[in-house]
Amino acid sequence: MVTDQNGTFGPGPHRLLVNGRDVAPLVVADDRKSRRRGLLGSTELIGALWITKCPSVHMIGMKYAIDVASLDKSGRVLAVKTLRPGWGMTLPRLRVSATLEAPAGALVEWGVTVGDTLSTAS
Template identity: 60%
Template sequence: MVAERVFGPGPHRLRYNGSDVAPLAVAESYRTRQRGLLGTDAVIGALWITRCPSVHMIGMRYPIDVAVVDRAGLVLLIKTLRPWTGGTWPRRGASATIEAAAGAMAEWGIEPGGVLEIVRAAAVTGDPPAAAG
């Protein structure tokens, strides 16, 4: 029997129109952006993929919701994607894609025209930022 591979929850928080909605991981490196949720069986919370105007579903094991946002976090598109389908096409002005379990965007009330943002873990806990070194 193979253990289920669950992605998340991430250390950050996802905020929509100023309200906290879910735990969040942020994919910022080339490797984490390319991998996304591939190789997982489920996701807790959401994954924000920076510098990612579109996604594909080749190799995915389960359906997901995606929100495509511009640099300011303005939601340009919400879509539910099925495994092994094409995914999303790049949109003008798109900067990042947020991935979550199918149905999560509706559950969280996220709609095109709203604003999503990352609340970094240090801001969530109130801890001072780590010293650069």
């Protein structure tokens, strides 16, 4: 993935758009290996990670808090939650097809709320 020797994950080659507005660098995890790995082993996230085919995430093995947005197939935000290291997780939801992970506080900073549409740009 995009983790350097210091454990920093990102920034990625793509851009995250919130309702068409560019807000941050983005890594897209769209294959089995990158989806399984996610942010595990990292110590910091710059930008965001979009995990395709991912209805839920867990915090086992994580070292820092993250914001999580659960997305439907069109990129519409169905839920937003901040998870702390340890045993936290999001529960699978029927319409969730992808998950966006960002540093804790970033989704508020970027103005992401339930009902917004997230998308990617290269």
